[in-house]
Amino acid sequence: MRREVRLPSPSLVFGLLVGCGVTLVVLSTIGRWVPYEFVYVHISVDEELAVPTWFAVVQLFVLATAAGLAAVTSEHRSERRALWATSLVALFFSVDEQATIHEALTGALPEVFPRIRDRGAWMFVYPVVLMAIGVWLRRDIAWSWPHRRRLLLRILAGAAVFGTGVGLEAVQYLTGFPTLLIHIEEFLEMVGVSVMLWAIYSEMWPVTITLGERTTTGR
Numbered sequence: 001m002r003r004e005v006r007l008p009s010p011s012l013v014f015g016l017l018v019g020c021g022v023t024l025v026v027l028s029t030i031g032r033w034v035p036y037e038f039v040y041v042h043i044s045v046d047e048e049l050a051v052p053t054w055f056a057v058v059q060l061f062v063l064a065t066a067a068g069l070a071a072v073t074s075e076h077r078s079e080r081r082a083l084w085a086t087s088l089v090a091l092f093f094s095v096d097e098q099a100t101i102h103e104a105l106t107g108a109l110p111e112v113f114p115r116i117r118d119r120g121a122w123m124f125v126y127p128v129v130l131m132a133i134g135v136w137l138r139r140d141i142a143w144s145w146p147h148r149r150r151l152l153l154r155i156l157a158g159a160a161v162f163g164t165g166v167g168l169e170a171v172q173y174l175t176g177f178p179t180l181l182i183h184i185e186e187f188l189e190m191v192g193v194s195v196m197l198w199a200i201y202s203e204m205w206p207v208t209i210t211l212g213e214r215t216t217t218g219r
Helices: 010-031 037-043 051-073 077-099 101-105 118-124 126-136 138-147 149-175 180-204
Strands: 003-006 208-211
Touching: 010 037, 010 051, 010 180, 037 051, 051 077, 051 180, 077 101, 077 126, 077 138, 077 180, 118 126, 118 149, 126 138, 126 149, 138 149, 149 180
Parallel strands: none
Antiparallel strands: 003 208
């Protein structure tokens, strides 16, 4: 006997992701006043090895997987290329979020630009790389405008929200603005990824999984 299970709707998935983001930011904000430091370091959005980081890693990996699956099922070359690029970029950011590759790669920048601190130097390198990828995909993006406009606009909206968060992070590092800004920018980055994931998942849904009956033999 086979059974089909339909995955949750895009709106429900999006709501859950944003809800998780809000919860993590609120816990991180409240955690600043918790008398036990070992608790705060595990819930702070500003720590590398904390629950919010784990959530960001998983969310980016799911985005990479969804974009890859969408690329496989796409029938047009331009759309496939753009989706594969989105998948690979999301996968890199997922790995980078955990492995902190950005800090290792940009550690030499402060020697050239003294005002840029080691930890925040990546924010002035990655945008250049992403813009270069956008230029490389310009024809694919141009094709998507008349043919896949809704998907393109939603992904660009998510990227814009994510980019706003990165921009606020750059402001915080350069100016030493109050720590509260960190919580805002981290939340915007989470929401930006959620929007991009929702955009791709919406185009794929409804998604069903067929479960087959497992047969066992006894002696």
